[in-house]
Amino acid sequence: xxxxxxxxxxxxxxxxxxxxxxxxxxxxxxxxxxxxxxxxxxxxxxxxxxxxxxxxxxxxxxxxxxxxxxxxxxxxxxxxxxxxxxxxxxxxxxxxxxxxxxxxxxxxxxxxxxxxxxxxxxxxxxxxxxxxxxxxxxxxxxxxxxxxxxxxxxxxxxxxxxxxxxxxxxxxxxxxxxxxxxxxxxxxxxxxxxxxxxxxxxxxxxxxx
Amino acid sequence: xxxxxxxxxxxxxxxxxxxxxxxxxxxxxxxxxxxxxxxxxxxxxxxxxxxxxxxxxxxxxxxxxxxxxxxxxxxxxxxxxxxxxxxxxxxxxxxxxxxxxxxxxxxxxxxxxxxxxxxxxxxxxxxxxxxxxxxxxxxxxxxxxxxxxxxxxxxxxxxxxxxxxxxxxxxxxxxxxxxxxxxxxxxxxxxxxxxxxxxxxxxxxxxxx
Amino acid sequence: xxxxxxxxxxxxxxxxxxxxxxxxxxxxxxxxxxxxxxxxxxxxxxxxxxxxxxxxxxxxxxxxxxxxxxxxxxxxxxxxxxxxxxxxxxxxxxxxxxxxxxxxxxxxxxxxxxxxxxxxxxxxxxxxxxxxxxxxxxxxxxxxxxxxxxxxxxxxxxxxxxxxxxxxxxxxxxxxxxxxxxxxxxxxxxxxxxxxxxxxxxxxxxxxx
Numbered sequence: 001x002x003x004x005x006x007x008x009x010x011x012x013x014x015x016x017x018x019x020x021x022x023x024x025x026x027x028x029x030x031x032x033x034x035x036x037x038x039x040x041x042x043x044x045x046x047x048x049x050x051x052x053x054x055x056x057x058x059x060x061x062x063x064x065x066x067x068x069x070x071x072x073x074x075x076x077x078x079x080x081x082x083x084x085x086x087x088x089x090x091x092x093x094x095x096x097x098x099x100x101x102x103x104x105x106x107x108x109x110x111x112x113x114x115x116x117x118x119x120x121x122x123x124x125x126x127x128x129x130x131x132x133x134x135x136x137x138x139x140x141x142x143x144x145x146x147x148x149x150x151x152x153x154x155x156x157x158x159x160x161x162x163x164x165x166x167x168x169x170x171x172x173x174x175x176x177x178x179x180x181x182x183x184x185x186x187x188x189x190x191x192x193x194x195x196x197x198x199x200x201x202x203x204x205x206x207x208x209x
Numbered sequence: 210x211x212x213x214x215x216x217x218x219x220x221x222x223x224x225x226x227x228x229x230x231x232x233x234x235x236x237x238x239x240x241x242x243x244x245x246x247x248x249x250x251x252x253x254x255x256x257x258x259x260x261x262x263x264x265x266x267x268x269x270x271x272x273x274x275x276x277x278x279x280x281x282x283x284x285x286x287x288x289x290x291x292x293x294x295x296x297x298x299x300x301x302x303x304x305x306x307x308x309x310x311x312x313x314x315x316x317x318x319x320x321x322x323x324x325x326x327x328x329x330x331x332x333x334x335x336x337x338x339x340x341x342x343x344x345x346x347x348x349x350x351x352x353x354x355x356x357x358x359x360x361x362x363x364x365x366x367x368x369x370x371x372x373x374x375x376x377x378x379x380x381x382x383x384x385x386x387x388x389x390x391x392x393x394x395x396x397x398x399x400x401x402x403x404x405x406x407x408x409x410x411x412x413x414x415x416x417x418x
Numbered sequence: 419x420x421x422x423x424x425x426x427x428x429x430x431x432x433x434x435x436x437x438x439x440x441x442x443x444x445x446x447x448x449x450x451x452x453x454x455x456x457x458x459x460x461x462x463x464x465x466x467x468x469x470x471x472x473x474x475x476x477x478x479x480x481x482x483x484x485x486x487x488x489x490x491x492x493x494x495x496x497x498x499x500x501x502x503x504x505x506x507x508x509x510x511x512x513x514x515x516x517x518x519x520x521x522x523x524x525x526x527x528x529x530x531x532x533x534x535x536x537x538x539x540x541x542x543x544x545x546x547x548x549x550x551x552x553x554x555x556x557x558x559x560x561x562x563x564x565x566x567x568x569x570x571x572x573x574x575x576x577x578x579x580x581x582x583x584x585x586x587x588x589x590x591x592x593x594x595x596x597x598x599x600x601x602x603x604x605x606x607x608x609x610x611x612x613x614x615x616x617x618x619x620x621x622x623x624x625x626x627x
Contacts, residue, residue, distance in 0.1 A: 034619035058269025060476025201243035267478025410452035
């Protein structure tokens with residue numbers, strides 16, 4: 001990649017961390033945690049997916065600890081949310097949007113990085129999916145909710161879509177940046193559209209006795 | 210091991226993944242998750258224990274991502290459960306049986322593999338136990354239940370029994386296959402019998418003021 | 419370090435494991451788990467933080483599995499708690515104190531070890547903090563509580579304080595033992611004092627509609 005492309009790529013990752021951190025901090029505010037609780041949930045949500053990725057791929061210690069702009073971004077984003085946040089009646093909508101952006105960016109970016117690192121197709125899709133849903137699972141489990149990936153409309157589908165598109169485009173063109181942008185936009189679009197339109201996947205038949 | 214023994218050994222592991230995936234998918238159906246929620250819980254339960262093992266032992270990336278028959282088995286098993294499953298009044302019994310089979314197979318197989326890899330006795334028993342309870346813990350925590358290992362009759366005892374027997378037999382005879390089969394059968398038998406008979410371990414004295 | 423200092427340092431770590439194991443076993447007793455459930459929560463709480471540290475730093479398999487005094491301490495401590503524990507009206511106070519000791523020791527010790535291993539300042543503070551809150555998070559999530567780190571007075575602040583002080587002193591003097599003792603005492607003091615005095619951090623503004 002050119003230097004410019006690398007910078008944009010890095011900025012995307014940081015934007016994803018920020019989006020997830022904001023979603024986590026908003027959840028913390030909604031649960032009326034104190035300031036450090038809000039910061040812990042925000043930072044864990046922002047960098048959690050990346051840490052899971054590094055633990056799985058064997059990058060020690062995780063990049064998120066070593067590269068200070070990552071955790072700083074998550075920390076500052078959470079801090080700002082603590083002081084400036086929407087009223088409780090509107091907060092869930094904001095959570096949804098920021099979570100959707102984090103999901104889209106991380107799924108595509110994670111898959112593109114894994115492809116560039118030479119893993120096979122399915123591993124890359126797995127990695128992108130796990131990176132993108134990992135932070136949200138940590139957030140939801142910390143505050144004792146069933147993770148959104150299990151219950152929300154098209155959540156996992158959006159993550160898999162973003163990761164798959166980014167993997168295929170990176171394979172075909174070698175351009176991680178374009179791959180991440182297209183995969184990310186598709187994932188965000190599917191997630192937010194499916195929520196707005198109430199699209200849902202089929203549920204199991206209820207067989208009673 | 211002979212080629213035949215190796216094939217049987219591999220088939221056992223896949224049977225364990227399938228059993229756990231079915232147990233996870235059944236829990237998803239019971240909680241009325243949509244199809245992708247059912248698949249996520251099923252796959253996470255099926256391959257979760259193996260991923261925990263690899264993360265702990267430092268196998269990167271986890272074998273469960275790289276070897277496609279593993280995750281494919283978990284995926285197909287969960288998919289089938291979504292369409293074909295018992296009525297809600299009987300579903301818990303099926304969960305119990307499949308979970309018991311997964312528990313037994315994973316505890317013995319995990320301990321045998323670790324012994325073959327040269328770890329000391331206690332580490333092998335730990336690894337077998339963690340592999341076998343890991344998937345179930347992930348399943349139960351995802352849907353916000355207290356993990357069965359903490360509450361169900363003789364759950365952890367069965368896992369430790371299977372892992373211990375398999376470790377000792379592998380050490381003494383060097384035959385991982387026989388060790389896994391005997392350890393696995395004992396663990397499954399103890400788990401299911403203790404449930405059927407209502408065997409339970411002692412509880413703490415209640416000391417009120 | 420001299421041989422004596424090394425022994426004291428090792429004894430501190432084991433004291434931390436014991437304190438956390440006791441806190442976990444007490445929670446298990448309070449939730450009326452059976453004896454193996456109590457042991458599982460106790461051991462997981464006692465050695466959980468160390469396992470998280472090793473997984474993150476890439477120590478395979480985790481030291482807590484290989485060094486038998488660690489898990490034996492956690493096991494014996496939990497076993498004793500099962501038989502000898504305070505009445506249910508007083509049990510939460512004991513949980514608090516043992517958890518506080520574990521928190522303080524682990525935060526300082528974990529940070530000192532990481533500093534000695536050559537990681538940069540922020541990584542060391544992260545590691546100390548994660549080691550010290552990890553066991554408690556595992557304990558609380560296992561029994562389906564929102565982790566204390568999110569809700570309890572000055573919990574995370576105490577962990578960060580202990581880790582920061584120990585990191586700085588180890589950097590300046592090279593003496594891990596003194597660093598751990600001072601950092602640990604400060605963390606325990608802050609945690610217990612803030613509980614006793616009811617010190618709390620600010621909560622988010624409630625903005626309703």
